Amino acid sequence: WEVMERLKGMVQHHQFSTLRISKSTMDFIRFEGEVENKSLVKSFLACLDGKTIKLSGFSDILKVRAAEFKVDFPTRHDWDSFFRDAKDMNETLPGERPDTIHLEGLPCKWFSLKESGSEKPSEEVLVRVFERFGEIRNVDIPMLDPYREEMTGRNFHTFSFGGHLNFEAYVQYREYAGFIQAMSALRGMKLMFKGEDGKAVVSFDSTKHLSDASIKKRQLERQKLQELEQQREEQKR
Numbered sequence: 001w002e003v004m005e006r007l008k009g010m011v012q013h014h015q016f017s018t019l020r021i022s023k024s025t026m027d028f029i030r031f032e033g034e035v036e037n038k039s040l041v042k043s044f045l046a047c048l049d050g051k052t053i054k055l056s057g058f059s060d061i062l063k064v065r066a067a068e069f070k071v072d073f074p075t076r077h078d079w080d081s082f083f084r085d086a087k088d089m090n091e092t093l094p095g096e097r098p099d100t101i102h103l104e105g106l107p108c109k110w111f112s113l114k115e116s117g118s119e120k121p122s123e124e125v126l127v128r129v130f131e132r133f134g135e136i137r138n139v140d141i142p143m144l145d146p147y148r149e150e151m152t153g154r155n156f157h158t159f160s161f162g163g164h165l166n167f168e169a170y171v172q173y174r175e176y177a178g179f180i181q182a183m184s185a186l187r188g189m190k191l192m193f194k195g196e197d198g199k200a201v202v203s204f205d206s207t208k209h210l211s212d213a214s215i216k217k218r219q220l221e222r223q224k225l226q227e228l229e230q231q232r233e234e235q236k237r
Helices: 002-010 038-048 076-085 123-133 148-152 176-186 212-236
Strands: 018-024 029-034 052-054 061-063 100-107 136-140 165-173 201-204
Touching (some): 002 018, 076 176, 123 136
Antiparallel strands (some): 052 061
């Protein structure tokens, strides 16, 4: 904590938006800090990189190294080469080409319909948020399908550090231009909600999640589970 306070003091009249410890060993402490906007990054690096800290009770002087964090975000080359080289993809079909973005870690209450009184995410709100980049062909929120967990063996109810319920979603654009615009706009950005702070992970979908064949397969599996459920009800009666 003393190191953190000293770092905050070293950036002079500037301020970190957030500063947290990402890793700590006997040799070093790694911090991840965010600043208000990109133009401030150079100023912060100049204040920190190559400087030293002398802590009370420690004989050794701590050296400070600072660098801009490179966001691990797929590039146009990543998805173009993936779909070009994938043998089981047909780029003439929706869902089997770069047209779908996969979002994880979205807070449910940000995407819920306020008038519904529920904190479950809404496809309608999801479309409203992401159609600003282009016309949307399809969306899918696995959490909203009561049969999906049984179909996939996965738990879609995940919690973030603050104890909020998160969800994942797939957004498919009708045109490649919409997909490109969404991915470009979200690169290195953080999804924000007025009055609250949060983080979401975005990637391109490489699993054919919203291809016609995958949608049909899920519909058939859901139908089987519904029939099984009806049989169980019949047996109970």
